[in-house]
Amino acid sequence: MTLSPAQAVELSAQQVDVVAPVIFMLRPPAKATGSRMAIINHLDKPLQILSVSCEAFSQVMFHSVHFRQGQQVMEPVKQLQVSAHGRLVLTPNTTHLMFMAPKRALSKGEYLQLILHTSAGDIKTIAQIVPFHLK
Numbered sequence: 001m002t003l004s005p006a007q008a009v010e011l012s013a014q015q016v017d018v019v020a021p022v023i024f025m026l027r028p029p030a031k032a033t034g035s036r037m038a039i040i041n042h043l044d045k046p047l048q049i050l051s052v053s054c055e056a057f058s059q060v061m062f063h064s065v066h067f068r069q070g071q072q073v074m075e076p077v078k079q080l081q082v083s084a085h086g087r088l089v090l091t092p093n094t095t096h097l098m099f100m101a102p103k104r105a106l107s108k109g110e111y112l113q114l115i116l117h118t119s120a121g122d123i124k125t126i127a128q129i130v131p132f133h134l135k
Ligand SMILES: [Cu+2]
Pocket: 034, 063, 074, 096, 097, 098
């Protein structure tokens, strides 16, 4: 792909990209739901993601997934790190953002603003509410 000069400037100005962020619809009676996205760090140093906020949820946690006696269990993680010029793919089966305690009913297709609070400052993105599927 060849970039026009204008596109090239825009891309180099973007130090961190959040790619295709989605939040899965809640499945009642669950009061929490997972998500999927990739975070690309174009910086020359590691990027720490310290916390995430979303206006429609009381809290956003970082979870990692482990297998224990054949059972999939999620455990809280303090923060996430993306290596210099690296990419972190967040999925329900691996590490992910877990959206806790929705403040209101959410509909399929709705867009919500996410703010990633990072070592490089706040990064705003928009995530869509989508039906749950593993792939
Ligand atoms: Cu989780």
